[in-house]
Amino acid sequence: MRVSELIDKYGMKALSLPDPDREIAGGYCGDLLSWVMGRAQQDNAWITIMSNMNVVAVASLSDVSCVILAEGVTLEQGIVDTARGKDVNVLSSEKSAFEIAALLAPDV
Amino acid sequence: MNDALTFHFDVDGENFVSAGQASVQVKKNLRELGFPPEVIRRVSIAMYEGEINMVIHAGGGEADVDVFEDRIVIVLTDRGPGIPDIDLAMQEGYSTATDRVRSLGFGAGMGLPNMKRYTDEMRIDSTVGKGTVITMSILVNNR
Numbered sequence: 234m235r236v237s238e239l240i241d242k243y244g245m246k247a248l249s250l251p252d253p254d255r256e257i258a259g260g261y262c263g264d265l266l267s268w269v270m271g272r273a274q275q276d277n278a279w280i281t282i283m284s285n286m287n288v289v290a291v292a293s294l295s296d297v298s299c300v301i302l303a304e305g306v307t308l309e310q311g312i313v314d315t316a317r318g319k320d321v322n323v324l325s326s327e328k329s330a331f332e333i334a335a336l337l338a339p340d341v
Numbered sequence: 342m343n344d345a346l347t348f349h350f351d352v353d354g355e356n357f358v359s360a361g362q363a364s365v366q367v368k369k370n371l372r373e374l375g376f377p378p379e380v381i382r383r384v385s386i387a388m389y390e391g392e393i394n395m396v397i398h399a400g401g402g403e404a405d406v407d408v409f410e411d412r413i414v415i416v417l418t419d420r421g422p423g424i425p426d427i428d429l430a431m432q433e434g435y436s437t438a439t440d441r442v443r444s445l446g447f448g449a450g451m452g453l454p455n456m457k458r459y460t461d462e463m464r465i466d467s468t469v470g471k472g473t474v475i476t477m478s479i480l481v482n483n484r
């Protein structure tokens with residue numbers, strides 16, 4: 234499934250969507266950045282509650298297809314701008330990480 | 342062997358919120374040079390982990406990257422406190438990170454193990470009170 238489909242299908246909000254057509258393959262949930270870099274795979278959807286600038290760098294360097302912020306977490310404007318500049322898709326959902334993972338699992 | 346393309350970066354030890362700029366730049370450069378995405382990903386993660394370690398544990402340092410056709414060599418040099426027990430530091434879960442650093446999502450004790458996992462060769466030279474030099478090589482056609 235494509236990243237842009239998360240918006241209509243699951244009611245997620247796009248905070249940064251420079252690459253809406255990117256395909257999602259699998260996913261990873263985690264907030265400790267080195268675990269994410271060690272275990273997430275290319276093209277995964279990364280589900281997290283972390284929202285600092287390092288999240289954008291980790292998403293870019295790990296080459297995940299998108300970051301999904303759980304629990305209604307959002308980003309400061311400066312971080313949104315950085316995400317756009319680095320080609321990192323970031324969405325936000327009111328749901329918990331568990332609920333998001335369960336929703337996406339059949340589709341990705 | 343052809344001459345290497347070399348990149349040099351000073352890594353600022355003050356600002357760990359925006360740390361990682363050298364790794365991001367190297368990723369860009371490797372992409373422009375046409376390296377395969379999987380190679381770029383391994384270089385990016387290994388270098389970022391090392392760069393962040395220099396910032397949060399050693400007050401900054403320098404990064405030198407040599408790009409050859411068949412391999413990429415990253416050398417990270419700092420004048421921080423050094424690593425007293427390298428075997429211990431290499432263990433998954435071992436970390437001396439502060440609460441402030443942990444609140445940003447670092448401090449899982451997974452950085453050095455990740456650097457080892459994503460590279461084909463890794464060497465740590467460290468002297469307590471003097472600093473640390475980490476050399477990592479990634480072979481291009483290896484995986």
Ligand SMILES: Nc1ncnc2c1ncn2[C@@H]1O[C@H](COP(=O)(O)OP(=O)(O)OP(=O)(O)O)[C@@H](O)[C@H]1O
Binds near residue numbers: 446452
């Ligand atoms: N450049 C360095 N200078 C001094 N000590 C270091 C350096 N790099 C790593 N260390 C020491 O080795 C430990 C383990 O490093 P490692 O990168 O595996 O974990 P971490 O940085 O604590 O957490 P994480 O990488 O998961 O965010 C560190 O907590 C620190 O004590």
Ligand SMILES: [Mg+2]
Binds near residue numbers: 390
């Ligand atoms: Mg580390």
